[in-house]
Amino acid sequence: KAGVTQTPRYLIKTRGQQVTLSCSPISGHRSVSWYQQTPGQGLQFLFEYFSETQRNKGNFPGRFSGRQFSNSRSEMNVSTLELGDSALYLCASSWEGFQETQYFGPGTRLLVL
């Protein structure tokens, strides 16, 4: 069974631009969660989608948004990029999204210049 895939793996953007990251979950998983990892803040929860609906959102500004498609694939978008958005963005998938293991993709490394 294929694991969670994320594209692109690396991205360089400049301040003010926007970026879209993609995540394909494990086949059959309907819950997709997104996390941001930075050296200073560790792994921070961004949001979670289940059956195309956002069920939960972390404490991030509205510049961070996401969506999920009918095939459970998910995208996250960051508008008006800031230097502090440089991070490793991870998505994870699971069957239902609670009391179970989340499986992570390899991440997208975003560098904002």
Place this chain on the structure above:
Amino acid sequence: DQQVKQNSPSLSVQEGRISILNCDYTNSMFDYFLWYKKYPAEGPTFLISISSIKDKNEDGRFTVFLNKSAKHLSLHIVPSQPGDSAVYFCAASASGGSTLGRLYFGRGTQLTVWP
């Protein structure tokens, strides 16, 4: 507010010995706990989990212990191998409501296993 804490940023162990990584949590609603292993610039890899109805779970060289009254869990790796060198994250989840799909992570412990 860090609800999951790993107070030891690093641990160094000799090959063949036991590695014990510790984790504390503050939220009594947490009912499922996980350990992940992570290499730089890669996604976390799931190692082992435990439900709050259990106090121990084993998988090969990895054993997780849960002490609910102390809100403490630990990961034991026996015997430790050089390939175990990585950052280990403790994570927790709670059922329902605003916690859906969300894992709460500790800051991680860098384990180094030397020959």
